[in-house]
Each structure stands twice: as C-alpha cells, then as structure tokens.
Amino acid sequence: MDYTYHRIFGYTTAMLVQTANLSYLAIHLPPKTFDDPNLVVLKNLQPRFFTIWNVIIQIIYSAVSLWCEISTLKNSEKGDFKLSKYVRRFRDVLFSSVMWPSTWVVAIVFWTLYNYDRDLIFPKHTEQLLNPVSNHIMHTLIVPFAIWELVYRQRREPKTHRKYFYHLVFHFALYFVVITYTFIERGIWIYPIFTKLYGTIFFPLIHISICAIALSAYFIQWPLSDYIWQQGVKKVN
Secondary structure (H helix, E strand, O other): OOOHHHHHHHHHHHHHHHHHHHHHHHHOOOHHHHHOHHHHHHHHOHHHOHHHHHHHHHHHHHHHHHHHHHHHHHOOOOOOOOOOHHHHHHHHHHHHHHHHHHHHHHHHHHHHHHHHHHHHOOOHHHHHOOOHHHHHHHHOOHHHHHHHHHHHOOOOOOOOOHHHHHHHHHHHHHHHHHHHHHHHHHOOOOOHHHHHHOOOOHHHHHHHHHHHHHHHHHHHHHHHHHHHHHHHHHHHO
16 A cells, blocks of 8 residues: 555645744743743753753754655656665665654653652743643644554665664764753753753763663664554565
8 A cells, every 4th residue: 555645745744843842942932931931041051951952853853754755756657767776875865764763762861750740850940931732732742643654654674784783873862962061051951850860870870871772762763664564575475
C-alpha cells in the first residue's frame, strides 16, 4: 500500500502546528514577565533549550520530507525519476540520528522529572512563559509525529551505524557545549536539575542517563520499524 498521502498529511500537520506554536512563544510576552528578572532571562534563553532545538528539527525534517513527497508525486509519470541521493541521505540521517532520539529524550526526561518533582524541570512560575497547550505541543505531541513517520515510511537499517552514530554524538555533544557555555557566560544552568546536581556525582550521571536514552531510542527504532512493516505486510496478504 502506498502511504504517500498519509506522510504528506503528517508533515503538513507537524509543520503548521509546531511553527504556529513557536511563533506564538516568540511573540507572546505576558506583562507579568517583566516583574520577574528570572523569567526575562529564561525568555531570552529560549533558543538554547533542547526542547526548542527538537521542535525546530521536526519543522526542518517535515519541510524537507514534504518537498520530497511532492516532488516524487509530480514526477510519478517519469519512470526514471529519483530524488537526489544527498537529499535522501540528509532526510534519513536527520530522522534516524537526530529527530527520533531527541524526541524520546525530550519526552522521557521532561515528563519523568515533571511527575517526580516539577521544580527540577518546569517550575510553577515558568507557566507564565509556557502555557499548558504549548507545553504539550512541544513535549507530548512530538512523539505522535515521530511515530507517524515510523509507521508510514519504511526505512532499511543501514549496514553500518557508524555514520549515523557520529551524527547523533555530534548533535548531543553540541548541545552539551551550548549549555556549558551558557553556564560560563551567565553563571546559570538553564535547567533547574543541573543547578541542584552540579558539584555532585549525580551531575555526570544525569548526562550519562540522557545519552543512554538517546542511544537506546536510536537502536530500538530499527527492529520496531521492521516489526511494524512486517505486520502491515501480513495484513495485506
């Protein structure tokens, strides 16, 4: 079965929802924000939050994938038409190495800490910057968008994971550099849990745990994708 239109629907929805939400967050500034210097700092540091990175990655991936699907549809009558191998590789690597692992890191870490002690990740007063709807769009809705791609686009597991692994490591290493630079520059950790654990053995352990989640998500996607598509073939038969 051809799932082209399912994918187009998913990419379009993800792009519109996430772009609209990001635009709202960038423009909307509650009056009470100016009464709290800490909120002003957080507002200015929004681009450095990993959640924002993940949302932007979803938007970029959706835009590239939408272009790929529309281009393929337009040229469907040309038997020899193929997307550029560089575009295909970029699309595959961006999803497998960056978007999929990042999505699960954001969802698992955020909601685990939120339910354990919300002050470790999302203190009550920060709701002035991030309302419940925007919160769920960025921390919950990202998961269905990622799973939609896994369900409706078949991918083959690479013969070697080295290239994908390098991209994954680079992405997370780059973010750790950014938050460390923020600490050096501003004297603050943008996530309260880092402030609480800094200087203890648990500080490196939380980073190791995040890396473990990312790696687990990366490797799980391949057997999960195979299982989903094998079940689909059985139903068709």
